[in-house]
Amino acid sequence: MTKNTGIQNFRPLLLDVAVPLGSYYLFKDAFGMSTFASLACSSVVPAVRTVWGLLRERKTNGLAGLILVVNVVSLLLSFVSGDPRLMLAKDSGVSSVVAFGILASVWLGKPMMTAGMKPFLVKGDAEKEAAWERLLSGASDRSAAFRSKEKAFSVVWGLVLLAECVARVVGAYTIPVDTMVWLGSVCLTGAMVIGFVVSGGLAAGPMEKMLAAEVEDGKATQQEQPEQSGLAVAA
Template sequence: MTTTQQIAAQQTIGSNDKAQSPLSRLLPLILDIGLPLGSYYLLKNAFGVDTITALIVSGLVPAARTIWTTVRAGKPDQFALAILVLTVVSIPITLLTGSPTFMLAKDGLGTGVLGIYVSVMALRNQPVMTKAFKPFIADTTAKIRAWDDLAANSAEFRGLLTRANLVWGIGFVLEVALRLLIVFTLPFDTAVWATNLPLFAMIIGCSVVQRRWLVPVARMVNAAAGEK
């Protein structure tokens, strides 16, 4: 399942300057968690398909979405494509080793690398997730101008964004650690769905913690834009 990496890719590479609707934000979770989980248990329990085959087939659902998203966007999403390559390469390795655990654990690789990358860039004062924050705070033309001006001229503003980025970098790494703990300690059929729990915990936790720095960011943007 590649939901964490899909979300991470959208956060890091950038997003549209228009805020997404709640449904559009939930759709990737439905496609990348609901469909793969449903297809895995359906194939295994209803049709008697072996564990490795059921896991591989269910993993093709988010892979197909990655391809479709890339084609629709008209340009390659480098991180998402890297995850797709990782998924494709892991299939023959899983078949050769006969280890479905490897197939389940490999999803953490891309997110772990991303978490380290986001953290390192934040420590270098180069917040790479700024585009993910901007649409939710700078939602008017005046606020967009204020954001751009503050980003260019205010060290305090950039520092707040850097700390918010670091929250997500650490969150991605912790998500991987919890995922691997679940994969290697719980029964496999339980781990298939339980590996998604760290994802939700990470999203909720990071969203709450980041407010400590994004709330002041919003205040600075509103003040610079002449809005309350």
């Protein structure tokens, strides 16, 4: 049961992120397809997942939709050529799409980064899974604080990626091209590190503690129920 729960937790990341990214590099590097063709083929799964969610479940699959939009933007940007500074700046287009997508998901009340954070907090544990659901459903006294931290996690990542996008555009037009070629990767790596550190300390860490406390409360409640039943029988 725990194993199956763990697989279910990681399923959105596997289907909506890992499969499209993995297939892109498979088509491009292993099969020698062009960047355009690789992006187009790797968009099939997120496109199907997005349409399926709308038709079958009547809801938007946030991760799949975001990956699909990113691929479409990448396809459009693949036609950009000429000015080397513009070529350097175009990569920020993808970062901006991801950033605005994440921030929009928070505004809509469905923080997109939750799907990526949950597996690492729940760890496939059935008790933590149940506690997670209680916290998000509003059934716990900690629910309001928990959902606030959930939103904060996505907001941090949205702002970090947006800042990285702005920095890359500014750098592309103010820093020598040869320097910006390698500095762009440094900016992205730095943004990821900042994102992990800040979101972990501000949101994921406190959420993990609340989750642990909720699990303990759940255990205490289960222990009280048999005792109350025994007293009722004795009476």
